Amino acid sequence: MKRRDFIGRVALGSGTVVSTSLLGMSSPTRENQKKVEIHESGKKFQADLIIAGAGLGGCAAAFAALRNGLTVVLTEETDWLGGQLSQQGVPPDEHQWIETHGAPELYREFRDNVRAYYRRHYPLTAEAAANERLNPGNGSVSRLCHEPKVAHRVLEEMFAPYESARKILILKDHKVKSAAVNSNRVSELTARDLKSGRDCVLTGSYFVDATELGELLPLTGTEYVTGSEAKADTGELHAGPVHRPDNNQAFTVCFAMDYVKGEDWTIPQPEDYDYWKNFRPQMDPPWAGKMLELNYSNPRNLEPKELGFHPEGIKTGENLNLMLYRRILHQDNFEAGFYQGDATIVNWPQNDYVSGNIIDVSEAEFDKHVQAGKQQSLSLLYWLQTEAPRPDGGKGWPGLRLRNDMMGTADGLAKYPYVRESRRIKSKFTVLEEHVGAEQRAQVSGLSGEKLRSAPFFDSVGIGYYHIDLHPSSGGDNYIDFGSLPFQIPLGALIPQKTENLLPANKNIGTTHITNGCYRLHPVEWSIGEAVGMLVPFVLDREVLPASVRSDRSLLKDFQVSLHNQGVETEWPDKN
Template sequence: MRRRNFLETLAVGSGLFAVAPLLSLPTQAAVKQIKKSDGTEQLEADVVIAGGGLGGFAAAMAALRNGQSVIMTEETDWIGGQLTQQGVPPDEHAWIDTTGATQLYRDFRNRVRDYYRRNYPLTEAAMNDPLLNPGNGTVSELCHEPRVALAVLTELLNPYLSTGRMVLLLEHKAVSANTEDDRVKAIHVKESRTGSMKKLVAPFFVDATELGDLLPLTGTEFVTGTESKADTGELHAPDKADPTNNQAFTMCFAMDYVPGENHTIKEPANYTFWRNHVPDLTPPWPGRLLELHYSNPKTLQPKKLGFDPLGGKTGDALNLWNYRKIISKDNFVQGTYPGDISLVNWPQNDYMLGNIVGVSEEEFDKHVAAAKELSLSLLYWLQTEAPRPDGGKGWPGLRLRKDIMGTTDGLAKYPYVRESRRIKAMFTIREEHVGRANREMVAQTNKDKAAEFSDSVGIGYYHIDLHPSSNRVNYIDFDSLRFQIPLGALLPIRMKNLLPANKNIGTTHITNGCYRLHPVEWSIGEAVGLLISYVRRKELTPAEVRKDGKLLADFQSFIRSQGIETVWPE
């Protein structure tokens, strides 16, 4: 019997889209590795992707399965971005298991569940749960360890790596680029451990870095920070623009709780500062940062939080321990884990005292070091001073799990970045397109639906969620509508062969708040990988696809055949 190919398997398993053949392409060539006479190493492929996060990974998978050879770089030693090196269990919407993401993304999620079933001693109930949530965290229907995501992502890439169709350059960062006639000709990357350089050459380049690093290197037009109301006309935009005002970033960490043991860390050097720190925000933050309260994101009124690593009731307050819990010991055979494991990405370790977008390496390192001190100070406060339900203080049994994050200090390998440089795009998504209140003001009909984009290449959903910012603006958080991803937002206004695949697409500061989450970043990347495959086959530019109605319709039919949803089901 004929074996099903990848897409047929996905199609039959999901029942969500029709089976269609891949593009008719010649057998995929391997990446070329050339040693130049001057000793420099040059690698050549069909696509070069800078950044191995979710958008970069998805772009690579889409290009690879359609016959393209790929070079992907990653600044750290882990691919996976938010899910792995940054330690953030997925932020998703309520429909994620059936719709609102690509089929490949849902396949990844099911592979994570299967990984636990194959490798972990689950209880019978957990083993038979089709929607297994290993951590039972409340932030998502699937909370799991970063290393499991890394294992699943790596497994998906391995066939391409072993055949030479893909080269993965870990611990490499782009440092310069060559451009000519509105095209990127090459980028130069530096290995962090040795300082050695490589030149990467391709017809197409993808910026999937966390901060939009390729944009300034290639001269691609971009914006940063906050636009003004005069710039965008958005309901929640401020009167004055501020290019340096970006959302807080976070240095996440993992911890478990071992009752009866003392795992208290050494008091951090700057603990006194952080213990007494009151964020200077407008509107005001309700007291010290290291307390069990924060500003209600929607109302900005003081809101209590709870914390009990034994999983006890905390009244009406959210128990932070359960929020991003990645291992619930109750899902595993008794004795497998001494306690639950939880990842800490809370309001209390959002770093608001500096901006890391578009700054020098020294400035970046300074703020990351300070953010690490904040996270360790939060842990120390939890171990020594946090109020307990029994009236006591501190939980010394909290243990920093360095092994979970794969680092010597126990903190994430890279900051959880919420905001990046953003391309000046052929189309910019504004609040009036996706914000519920703004939409009600401007829409002539269908005021309860997001704007429909004729060039949609994906869908997603999250409320507009802006964390406190580097220039002292408190939360901005309000309802959005289930939205589409327009192709125009993925196309720079001038550059012909550079595409974004992270938080660097054509959004505003406001709309970035709902386009920055895990499945949306993945959808952006997959659309970009498919776009490159399509235009290389047709010998077109990306802009020509959007401009020509017949080409656009053909491209949308192609991506739908590969598991991309372009409209929300009624």
């Protein structure tokens, strides 16, 4: 079923919602859905679904709920939609089959909309415009490397008709500060306008935590886990000997830069430059050298590995040219002379922040580490401009220009740090390495080669794939990086053990520190959000709890059929 078939919903004068879909999707039947607009009373907003966090999971949950007739209030701490793809500045990390399968249809439609945006607004060459799989930056990390601001604008366009019809209220620059809970049910959230300082109360039937750090979990008393688990608790091959709750993956303050040959765009020397220039991460096994050098520890074997950099895209021997890795604009895709140079996102090993943990700390501690992360990233830029080795024997590339306009900030840095790890709910089911890690899965299944598959989940509500990729951690771990298998997303990992009407839609699902490494990427987060956004109207229609959908095989089958009918895959094909 095509996503465009769900957009044609109109509100009649009587308040009844009908579908204009040619496929005849039925109208909502619940009594409270006759209220088709957000209810507003003073500083209170009431909707069917309250979503905190407008990252990819939060947006996907909102789209799924909206097309199934719910009203939604969506809060966002920044002024951009899109989370890691926009406000954090990270082009999509995706698997090799993403153009045809392995993610919800709506996610691929979003990707098509990004390409369409460039075709409408940018002076592409005829060849680039005709390329069905246009990659604006031709970056090597993704088949769709593009500017963060474009992701935000495309999401705004996709929400526009729902906003116009008052089906969704998007509260940007709002952060949830507290929650009211009765027994095991959340009754309301209080969100603060970060610009005015005023609070508003949000009430609904269900609540979704799509924040980057799982911030609703402690506020609502929902049980959760942080950090790295002990091997004795999970049985995972790559787990450590003890549980370390403050051992979380590094975050990164990303930034965009381009290169203008012959010009000098050198920034003032950052305040902490001398510190970061000489910083050596304390890792086990050891890091390759100083952080601000063109080398790092090879994630697969932790041996020192040289990296390359040339802002004009010139090959740097056999080493990866970091300028090309997350390049978001490639001059060759646009009319000659339109751009002065290529643009790239800097999300490299050199600006991964390993010097502190930002989960379950005070706001002051959080702000301290984020500010330090900003200093690290600015120091990296300054080092590239003034001291990075050049092939001609000189030092520095002063033509590197910080592109604050691409990031939508005054300082040129991302609006929010790129967060790789969150609080994780204690769930009905937890995904372990033995379910998705290639090596341990082979051990427990006795299979190998083409017969080796990830664990099948009877309650699958989505699929995804990425290798298990854990960056260096605040506890001193070096990279943990190894193969995984195309996997399913089990419904049990999306249901808290106790809280009845709060669901996760980000990196806060029931994974471990290890399996978070493959469930944390862009299309998987979207898939999680879309499943959650469809689950809420499903349980409201049937007046059951989410846990009942998993425990009642008949209900589960009905829910999975509804997922399939709306473009969500729950199984991988036998051969990709």
